[in-house]
Amino acid sequence: xxxxxxxxxxxxxxxxxxxxxxxxxxxxxxxxxxxxxxxxxxxxxxxxxxxxxxxxxxxxxxxxxxxxxxxxxxxxxxxxxxxxxxxxxxxxxxxxxxxxxxxxxxxxxxxxxxxxxxxxxxxxxxxx
Numbered sequence: 001x002x003x004x005x006x007x008x009x010x011x012x013x014x015x016x017x018x019x020x021x022x023x024x025x026x027x028x029x030x031x032x033x034x035x036x037x038x039x040x041x042x043x044x045x046x047x048x049x050x051x052x053x054x055x056x057x058x059x060x061x062x063x064x065x066x067x068x069x070x071x072x073x074x075x076x077x078x079x080x081x082x083x084x085x086x087x088x089x090x091x092x093x094x095x096x097x098x099x100x101x102x103x104x105x106x107x108x109x110x111x112x113x114x115x116x117x118x119x120x121x122x123x124x125x126x127x128x
Contacts, residue, residue, distance in 0.1 A: 007039040022046050022055055036082075038092070040074050045096060047088040054088030058096055059124030065106040073108060074099040093121055100124065
């Protein structure tokens, strides 16, 4: 998983100068020669592979409990989703759900908490 700044740097290595995180994620994927590339930012996350690209919004909170290692929690959720062979968008939602629960509570989610966060995923955008 790469943050917007890291993704932007990788994209620029390929000659792509853009303020479009999705385009930068695609350029990084193309440049690295990997099977999948995930870019995770404050507002959106992208997952690129040979079959296409998925983009999902990242639910924000005005009252985070803990943000240190939220990216690690996103990666853990993304890894879980890959093991479960979920699709691109679904994988991003699981990654965001693990990170989102962690940021809001300061602890990793249980299975039931992960399911609840993912099931109510769109509600987090209505609350913003």
